Structures are given as C-alpha cells and as structure tokens.
Amino acid sequence: MEWFNYIGLIFVALLLISNIIFAFKNKGEQNKQNNKVLGIFEQIGRYGSMIFMIFNIPYIVFGYYFACGQILYIAINSALMLVYYILCIIFWKKDCLAKSLLLSILPSILFIFSGVLIVNIPLIAFAIIFAVFHILISVKNYIIEGN
Numbered sequence: 001m002e003w004f005n006y007i008g009l010i011f012v013a014l015l016l017i018s019n020i021i022f023a024f025k026n027k028g029e030q031n032k033q034n035n036k037v038l039g040i041f042e043q044i045g046r047y048g049s050m051i052f053m054i055f056n057i058p059y060i061v062f063g064y065y066f067a068c069g070q071i072l073y074i075a076i077n078s079a080l081m082l083v084y085y086i087l088c089i090i091f092w093k094k095d096c097l098a099k100s101l102l103l104s105i106l107p108s109i110l111f112i113f114s115g116v117l118i119v120n121i122p123l124i125a126f127a128i129i130f131a132v133f134h135i136l137i138s139v140k141n142y143i144i145e146g147n
Helices: 006-025 036-054 069-090 097-117 121-144
Strands: none
Touching (some): 006 036, 006 069, 036 097, 036 121, 069 097, 097 121
C-alpha cells in the first residue's frame, strides 16, 4: 500500500466541503457547550482521522484484507458520503436530535470503517476518539439549544 491515499483525500475533501457550507450557513454560531476538554479531544480525533485517512505510515498500516478491498472501500465510503449529503439536504433548515446524531455518526462510521478495512491502526484510534467526542458534543449542543 502506498503512503499517500488519494482516495481517502477525496472523502476527506467531501466531508470538508459540507462542513464549510455549514459554517457559512451558520455564521456567528459556534460550539454551544463550554467544556474545553471535550472540544480538544474532538479536534484531536478529527484532525488525526483526516491525516491518517490521507497518509499511510509504513509498518502500522497493513493494507486491505482481501483482493477487492479497495473496491469495497470506495463503494461503502461513497454510499456513506451519499447518505451524509442527502441527510444534509433533508435537515438543511431543521434542528432536531436526529440531525445532530446522524450527521455526527456517519463521518464517524466512515473513519472507523476505513481504518478497519485498510488495517490502519492510528486511523482506528483517532476515529474512535473522534466518534465518542463528536457525537457527545453534537448531542450536548442540541440539548443546550433548549430542544
């Protein structure tokens, strides 16, 4: 397996595009929960996941389990991204717990699945950190908004 994962870069870019659009749509809004520790761990998980989704470090990234692993990697991650974008459109103007949960769970699944499929140990570790703290923060923000 090569050290640079251009397919992973594409999926990270797709996630970032939706986040940039969300940031422009919600200018001035920020993370409503004030727990800095949660925020720091979420960012560590987020950036670690993005970095290790793109870069494969020799001897700690072992590659696909089977011959058609790359096809499965592309197919499932594409399906996850498609569902993510469809949900972004459906929940565009809504604010509900389903939105908070689904739009935080899907990227978490994408990172964890990618790490497991290519046996990328750092990606798995950072993806788990990201998943726990991103989902927790999303739910806390929803609760703080008074819903």
